[in-house]
Amino acid sequence: EVQLVESGGGLVKPGGSLRLSCAASGFTFSSYSLTWVRQAPGKGLEWVSFISDSSRYIYYADSVKGRFTISRDNAKNSLYLHMNSLRVEDTAVYYCARDGPFYYFDYWGQGTLVTVSS
Amino acid sequence: EIVLTQSPATLSLSPGERATLSCRASQSVSSYLGWYQQKPGQAPRLLIYDASNRATGIPARFSGSGSGTDFTLTISSLEPEDFAVYYCQQRSNWPPVTFGGGTKVEIK
Numbered sequence: 001e002v003q004l005v006e007s008g009g010g011l012v013k014p015g016g017s018l019r020l021s022c023a024a025s026g027f028t029f030s031s032y033s034l035t036w037v038r039q040a041p042g043k044g045l046e047w048v049s050f051i052s053d054s055s056r057y058i059y060y061a062d063s064v065k066g067r068f069t070i071s072r073d074n075a076k077n078s079l080y081l082h083m084n085s086l087r088v089e090d091t092a093v094y095y096c097a098r099d100g101p102f103y104y105f106d107y108w109g110q111g112t113l114v115t116v117s118s
Numbered sequence: 119e120i121v122l123t124q125s126p127a128t129l130s131l132s133p134g135e136r137a138t139l140s141c142r143a144s145q146s147v148s149s150y151l152g153w154y155q156q157k158p159g160q161a162p163r164l165l166i167y168d169a170s171n172r173a174t175g176i177p178a179r180f181s182g183s184g185s186g187t188d189f190t191l192t193i194s195s196l197e198p199e200d201f202a203v204y205y206c207q208q209r210s211n212w213p214p215v216t217f218g219g220g221t222k223v224e225i226k
Binding site: 044045046047050059060061062095100103104105106108109110 | 150152154156160161162163164167168171173174205207209212213214215216217218219220
């Protein structure tokens with residue numbers, strides 16, 4: 001069974017940093033690209049960042065470029081999102097999602113809540 | 119950036135009724151459009167990919183159609199578990215991947 005489990009969310013002050021993790025199981029982790037998607041409270045879905053299977057290709061939304069860094073460790077079946085210079089508007093549930101065979105998000109984690117507030 | 123506009127924002131229907139949800143793209147996405155369902159407190163679930171293909175395990179009452187800029191998700195007969203928010207998403211011209219603003223299907 002494919003599972004994605006996020007962790008690392010919490011309360012942080014504006015300007016602070018946080019690292020999110022996503023532990024994967026039930027599939028060949030190194031064969032799939034992965035994505036972070038976030039959802040602000042009561043709002044829609046927003047794509048945040050993408051990393052290809054070998055980490056060769058990495059993309060970011062303009063809203064996080066220069067502040068967030070996506071990475072993965074294929075030996076540990078883990079995906080990460082390093083978030084720096086956090087802003088109030090980064091407050092959201094952050095989901096990791098697998099890019100399926102047709103380049104849609106076929107499996108999602110349960111999400112981890114990041115709250116940026118003073 | 120391709121903007122996806124979903125309508126209506128809210129659809130009030132009764133179980134057993136047919137639901138028709140619309141997603142319009144600001145420029146052609148060919149058939150590279152997907153639909154997701156999200157229930158409160160849950161992660162989104164992939165329903166439809168490439169405009170008209172049902173994802174694994176998705177019931178046949180869900181169908182998708184369209185190409186270019188205009189797409190439709192149809193639920194032929196609403197079950198109680200279908201009341202949720204639905205999002206469209208494009209992967210034609212990315213980054214960025216973009217989502218529509220969502221349509222909430224609520225019980226009338």
